[in-house]
Amino acid sequence: MKFEIDRKDFLPALAQVGGAVERRHTLPILANLLLKTGQDTLEIVGSDLEIQIGSRAAALIIEEGVTTVPAKKLFDICRNLPEDARIAFAQTGDRTTLTSGRGRFLLSTLPAADYPVLEQPVGDVRISLPQRDLKILFEKAGLAMAHQDVRYYLNGLLIEIGEAGIRCVATDGHRLAKVDKRLDSRLETSYSAIVPHKTVVEVRRLLESSNGSVDLSLTEKALSLVFDGTQVVSKLVDGKYPDYE
DSSP, rough: OOOEHHHHHHHHHHHHHHOOOOOOOOSSGGGEEEEEEEEEEEEEEESSSSEEEEEEEEEEEOOOOOOEEHHHHHHHHHTOOTTOOOHHHHTTTEEEEEEEETEEEEEEEGGGGGOOOOOOOOSSSEEEEEEEHHHHHHHHTTTOOOSSOOOOSSSSSEEEETTTEEEEEOSOOOOOOEEOOOSOOSSSOOOEEEEHHHHHHHHHOOOSSSSSSEEEEESSEEEEEETTTEEEEEOOOOOOOOOOO
């Protein structure tokens, strides 16, 4: 695999997916990012088995391929390069060489076939809404989320989607937040799911306060969000949320 990419395109994409990487995981490959080349595009994926974030960046693809490289080392290298730097990647065996100006860096890789990629869910519930609306819902309701509570179903945010619109609810047992938002399109069926704490935090970080749309898809076990070339796939908390009413 060989490609060249500008730092100004690469670093923002690395920052987006980096939040999904679990640095203290027992599986070494989860400390890596998956890099996959396409036609004039580099796809970057980070995952911790619960949440997966993928992003794309424009690149000059010389030789297509796929590999995984250490996330923190790659981010630190790119962050310390000059703003106008051009980075060249070349993989040989289980080593990847990064070259930029007079700098040369050698990173160990792990097989891409071992990387646990979460499939994008295709659910019966699909809605599209402005990014700022979902960001506000997650920010306001997320304030009351529990974190590392033994009642695992409280370690997240309840999303309810139905004819009245979308509702987000969170509680830690002492306080409760409930936020409603009407949707332009009405759904004939209702659906609810518990989104994990880390997913809510990462989505709040990634969403913009703009009118740009975000496509949301729900199944019984997974959530998918697609916006601005970024895709977030997350498992859901398997449990019954308490009767908050």
